[in-house]
Amino acid sequence: METTALTSRREPLTAARIVDQAMRIADQRGVSGLSMRSLARSLGFEVMALYNHIANKQSLLALMTDAVASTISSAPSGASPLAAVRAITISTHAALLQHPWATEQWQQHLPGPARTELMETLLRLLNESGLTPETAHHGFHAVTNHVIGYTLQEKSTVLVDEDATANAKIYLAGVSTETHPYMVAHVNQHLSGETASSFELVLDLILDGLERLDKRD
Amino acid sequence: METTALTSRREPLTAARIVDQAMRIADQRGVSGLSMRSLARSLGFEVMALYNHIANKQSLLALMTDAVASTISSAPSGASPLAAVRAITISTHAALLQHPWATEQWQQHLPGPARTELMETLLRLLNESGLTPETAHHGFHAVTNHVIGYTLQEKSTVLVDEDATANAKIYLAGVSTETHPYMVAHVNQHLSGETASSFELVLDLILDGLERLDKRD
């Protein structure tokens, strides 16, 4: 019986199993709470066993990040190109919210296979949408920067964490309404949940703007 | 003489001197290349001396980040509110490009005095520009996310580093034109510098979009 328990804990170590467990730990404790040593322990192995399957911590983080990219759903078939871009972007946002550590990692590694596929699809859709090649190029950056920037900001200030709200309150305690009225009002709007997420609103503003850009000429 | 050299090296340790030197090191080696031990050494002190002036490494990074915020120039007087937002945003982009490590740190700490001032100014300008309070709220996020997202992306893919170009080439070597034609074309556009920075273009697209949003109602 003990043997069974042990064997089940000791399912052969593979890169996939390591990445999986690392993601689970990062989801809970963040990247700073993920050490090679604790990761190995939690799988029932010693640290050095990991290095038989992955090159080093950097490449582990790259693999984890691409694993998040692989959970982003492709656009529903039949949608117009720009509607597909919209859908993929919203799905990217959702995937990043589920693994908050991934947003910081996103730009920190060269794209893996999954993210490469994602980028190729976005670029193709933008180019097939009727935009000029140059606007498609700009649009690609506008859209991807929006997801990254927005999610990064969201993670540190609103929702997601219960201690993000705590942080907002700590911050407010040090800012005076007299000297910084707009700042206090803005943070309070977030705390009260009065203002809905501007994620999709700004996304649409960007997509509309791209179309208008080409019609103007 | 040696005494003079030593004393000049040993100008009394202050928080300001520590932050200054830490920024210089981070500019050169990045945050990962900045250790409390090496920082102290480079100032001619032992590690533990630092803790008489700053609480810990986290708060040092927060101080460094706010120091970058303090270098952002305020808008030229006489400009319209939205033109001022535009100018401040462009200046933010420039400041972040000069201290590439700062972009990652930006959202990682509660805003210090300088960034608080900056945010207050942006919020005030947006609210005074004639936008509805809600659009002003969205606009604030749209604009700040754009700077952060764009600079983050820029840092990891174009200019700034000489080894960013190297990375792009390494990446390209692993991607086939047959399977990912748009991706290869996009990266090559960056490498050849054919497409100008879309930073201001997308910024204007956002600012125009905000104005149109309210006129529509």
Next chain:
DNA sequence: ACCTGAACACCGTTCAAGT
């Protein structure tokens, strides 16, 4: 008040040795 030596509890990674 400010600086420091020694120590604590960690890191990631290499290498030679085991099966």
Next chain:
DNA sequence: ACCTGAACACCGTTCAAGT
């Protein structure tokens, strides 16, 4: 082929001791 013990060269931070 895969796992491990011991070791290396680091970390940030505390604390008691020095001046």
